[in-house]
Amino acid sequence: MASLYKMAGMDLQQYKAEDFILNDSFVRYCLRSSESDVQFWESWLERYPHKKAEAEKARQWLFTLGLRLTPEEKETEFGKLKSAIATSDKTTAVVIPIHRSRWKRFLRIAAAFMLPVAIGGWWLATHRHHPVTNPEAYTVYYAGDSMRRNIQLADGSRVILNAHSILHVPSTYNTQQRQLALEGEALFEVAKAVNKPFIVHMGNLGVQALGTTFKARAYSFDEKATVSLLDGSVRITQVQDSLELHPGEQLTTGKQTPAFNKHIFDSNKELDWRNGRLSFNNASINDIAQTLEYWYGIKVIIQPGKYKPIRFNGVFKNKPLNEVLAAVCFVNGLESVTKNDTLFILSTKH
Numbered sequence: 001m002a003s004l005y006k007m008a009g010m011d012l013q014q015y016k017a018e019d020f021i022l023n024d025s026f027v028r029y030c031l032r033s034s035e036s037d038v039q040f041w042e043s044w045l046e047r048y049p050h051k052k053a054e055a056e057k058a059r060q061w062l063f064t065l066g067l068r069l070t071p072e073e074k075e076t077e078f079g080k081l082k083s084a085i086a087t088s089d090k091t092t093a094v095v096i097p098i099h100r101s102r103w104k105r106f107l108r109i110a111a112a113f114m115l116p117v118a119i120g121g122w123w124l125a126t127h128r129h130h131p132v133t134n135p136e137a138y139t140v141y142y143a144g145d146s147m148r149r150n151i152q153l154a155d156g157s158r159v160i161l162n163a164h165s166i167l168h169v170p171s172t173y174n175t176q177q178r179q180l181a182l183e184g185e186a187l188f189e190v191a192k193a194v195n196k197p198f199i200v201h202m203g204n205l206g207v208q209a210l211g212t213t214f215k216a217r218a219y220s221f222d223e224k225a226t227v228s229l230l231d232g233s234v235r236i237t238q239v240q241d242s243l244e245l246h247p248g249e250q251l252t253t254g255k256q257t258p259a260f261n262k263h264i265f266d267s268n269k270e271l272d273w274r275n276g277r278l279s280f281n282n283a284s285i286n287d288i289a290q291t292l293e294y295w296y297g298i299k300v301i302i303q304p305g306k307y308k309p310i311r312f313n314g315v316f317k318n319k320p321l322n323e324v325l326a327a328v329c330f331v332n333g334l335e336s337v338t339k340n341d342t343l344f345i346l347s348t349k350h
Helices: 017-021 024-030 035-047 049-068 071-086 100-112 119-126 267-275 285-296 321-332
Strands: 138-142 149-152 158-161 166-170 178-189 198-202 205-209 213-218 224-231 234-238 241-245 249-254 261-264 277-283 299-302 312-317 334-339 342-347
Touching: 017 024, 017 049, 024 035, 024 049, 035 049, 138 149, 198 213, 205 213, 224 234, 224 267, 234 249, 241 249, 267 277, 277 285, 285 299, 285 321, 285 342, 312 321, 321 334, 321 342
Parallel strands: 178 198, 299 342
Antiparallel strands: 138 166, 149 158, 158 178, 166 178, 178 213, 198 205, 205 234, 213 224, 224 249, 234 241, 249 261, 277 312, 334 342
16 A cells, blocks of 8 residues: 555655546545545545645546546547636636646546546436536536535525535526536525526426525435425426425425425424534434434444444534534444445444
8 A cells, every 4th residue: 555655656745636636546535436545545635634625626626527528528528628617606616737648548537437427418318308508518516525515606596505415507507597407415595587497407306496495305325305395485397297395395206206295394403404503302323323314415324233322412513524423422432434425333332
């Protein structure tokens, strides 16, 4: 493993973002496709925290490229990527200073480790019934491992993007229509705009709203998609089925095929989520796992073992996952391990 500390004749401490993204091991770390690479880079970044900013920049570039490139059109798409990014919002723009001599290797890595939601197939598949003009130009917003991201769209609509989530905003947004694509979870506060429908796509599920506040969730590990309406009204369509929600109502449905189930949900719980107030009230270990999964958008598994009875109480305000875990585990005699975007909780007595 020590040989990884020097790659391509360059000490890793000298790496800039463009060097990280050209490193095969770092790409596998970002995509969580190799446990050994994940362990190495997590350890290395803890050892050299001054490189975390460059590494995070490279990580964001990688996700943008993974969503932009297809093997068939990688040369053309790379040019489009640079053009689209250069003219996008400065708060989310990605400028990739890669010399021409390094393009081929850069593109090979991007294609070889392309994310499964590559724009060539994913966008067209999710918008077959809602076509968007020039769908290849868009901005990608990505929320990190344990913190949310607040976004204001061109029409004044606001979005709270939960951890482990990605929001795709076409360049045509707020022209004739307002269409977005979501992977993960987000709360939307929709600004009113006459004759400009606001539609969020999650796979084959579409949520249309006007002057509405609602929350949509469809993580890869979730068995079902969920839409919760806090204010206004929304119409949800999936294949040939449709259903309307009223404030305080929540819909769960199958991700691939419609299985509509409408029920009442706890609005206070969603209000706390919106305000970043995470609270545990006499929570058992199962309650803790379910809350962390709901709050941080990460799959949580309780490992078999001997656990003492737990009735945990605590309140956390806008805290990242690692801080919450540190407190929960310390008080309750637990340990936690994260592997491949899954959080494992285990007893210290295992």
